Amino acid sequence: MTQFKKGQVVTMQHPKSKAMLAAVIAKSTAADLVVEADKGEGHMIRFEAKRNRRTPAQLAEGLKITAGCDLPISPELQKAIDTANGKIPKVTKGQIVSYEMDGEQCTGRVNKGGKTPLVSHKDGSHIKGPAHVFTPCEAPEIDPELADWSVTAFVDQGMGRDFARWQATVAYRGKDEFYAICDGDGGPLRYEPVSRSKTEYMRQRESIATWQKALTDYIKAKGGNNTIVDELWPTYKWDMAPTGVTFADYINDPKL
DSSP states (O other), X not given: OOSOOTTOEEEEEOTTTOOEEEEEEEEEOSSOEEEEEEEETTEEEXXXXXXXXXXXXXXXXXXXXXXXXXXXXXXXXXXXXXXXXXXXXXXXXXXXXXXEETTEEEEEEEEEOSSSOEEEOTTSOEEEOOGGGOEEOOOOOOOGGGTTEEXXXXXXXXXXXXXXXXXXXXXXXXXXXXXXXXXXXXXOOEEEESOOSHHHHHHHHHHHHHHHHHHHHHHHHTTOOOTTHHHHHHHIIIIIGGGTOOHHHHHTOTTO
């Protein structure tokens, strides 16, 4: 086992360029040593003894790792240091997070958590990266006409006969009202009120109609004429709204 401890800030030499880099010990056990170093310009590089069939001592010697660091600590390295020391909360599915992409600060929904989260991006794609590059944040404020409506849960149920199957929970002013259900078999969405109380059930049936009218009015106000907005809105609200894309822009995307 090496003399280094998890979370320790160190200096190391890049094995090819021989440049000295600021780094942090991400893992240190008798069987493995993992080092994350700052390459500069927002890029990090990772070295793992076990993956490279080296002992921790061999990796430490090969990288000329020394305790302490006089080099500047970048924001990216600081996040890696905080992660190694347990100061950064875990990135979990459903969270909204911020991250940097091509010099721009972006936001998105976490579709898969863990060490390498999968997060929605504003161009409709999903990006993957180490957890420390994502920071939990608030959702951007867009589409004020529909601000009272939200999706509080979204369950992907795999492929149906024609489309993806899913169930979304739609809420009004933070209170769950009904489920929007796509069977993936080519038919229209189904709607089921959340409550089984007769009085609440009937009120929530009316809430579905109110939501559909709000969508129709929104699209008309934006100069659109899309007849399937209620089918697109739940997936948009869960996956794309956190990126800052408006529903009108999403509907008018030529890829749809």
